[in-house]
Amino acid sequence: MKNRACAAVAWLCLGVAPASQAQLFSYEIVSMNAEDLGTFGGTNSEILDVNHVGDMVGWAEYPNGRRHALLMRVTANAIEDFTVGMDDVHTTANGINDNREVVGFHEYTPGTGHAQAFYRMDGQPLKNLQPFFDYSIAYAINSMGYIVGVKSGPLPYNPGSPCAGFMPIQWYAPANWHQALWCSTSQTPTRATDISNLNLIVGWTNPGSPFPQYGWTWKDDLFTLVPQPATPACGMRALGVNNAGLVVGFASLCAGGVRAFTWNGTDTNVKLLGVLGGGNASIARELNEQNFIVGVSDQLVGGGGFNLGVRNRGFIYHSHFGMKGLPVPQGYNNISTNCEANALGARQVDGGLIRIGGSCSVGATRHAVRWNVVVAKGPPHINPP
DSSP states (O other), rough: OOOOOOOOOOOOOOOOOOHHHHOEEEEEEEEEEEEEEESSSOEEEEEEOOOOTTEEEEEETTTTOOOOEEOOTTTTTSSEEETTTTTTTTTEEEEOOOOOOEEEEEESTTTTTTOEEEOOOOOOOEEEOOSOOSSSEEEEEEESEEEEEEEESSBEEEEEETTSSSSSEEEEETTTTEESSSSSSOOOOOEEEOTTTOOOEEEOOOOOTTTTEEEEETTEEEEEOOOSSOOOOEEEEEEEEOTTTOOEEEEEEESSOHHHHHHOOOSSSSSSOOOSSTOOBBEEEOOOOTTTTEEEEEEOOOOOOTTTTEEEEEEEEEEETTEEEEEOOTHHHTTOOOOEEEOOOOOTTTTOOEEEEEEEETTTEEEEEEEEEEEHHHOOOOOOO
């Protein structure tokens, strides 16, 4: 339950099954299809998070260019605007939990960068997360109602505090409770990106050249750096976590290229997941409780002959079948389309359906997309390396 990552490189923006499961069955993809979810009449839209049952949130534009937060209920076939009436405000929904509580941010003066984090119960108006800062964004909410994100600026009741820089922060909306995970006096980019139901928080910090960005976990005031892979990395970001404590993100390799990774919280190295065929970069953005992972990788695509190109593709990954590219929606040109998968729900016991949210773009036009992937349980097999 979290938002998408920023692009790792300019042109690009784990699952380890328990041994007992691997001996009993193997997951196999049966079918995949993609649906273009459209917009609110404008040009662009995107899905940023999916809860376990398949409800989706994100944003979409109106004809006047205003960006409003959207909700796509698993029982509906259309996106809905739950910030209708806030006509002069940009709103974005970054996270949704299984209780259909949503978090994100809005800008009362679009384009100024003065964002305000919000929380919303289903059917209720937006509630600004307290206290007010110069800048705050909520990225994820767990099923207990704990929220994580980032803030900048001093506390309103303590304007002289040195802790006025960018800091990862945690809120509990029902009680107006909050805490900064640590004090920062600088504007070093940092954020808490995801939180499990056991309150394990993951995130990243980019201190700037010549120091590499690093991923981290935080729980009960214990801060832990995400280790590097065996192949040296010159930067790490942690983006997602599930309730078993598995962490996903990406590593910027010193030798070149970007690789999605997974980390179980105890190994001394993260595991790199590779790329789709012909690619050189991949990012793992989220995983579910069955250890299916989604993200984006570049891939060599084409229609035969010399009509080839490298484009971004959303992917689904599991240790049983490796990394598989997700299809583009019907009517999209395979050569000119870039797609990114940002989040996914749980594999449904009845039918094996996994709902994945993200977007596909052609040129400057981006549309929200829902992928429907059916995964069956087949006979056991030896997991790929």
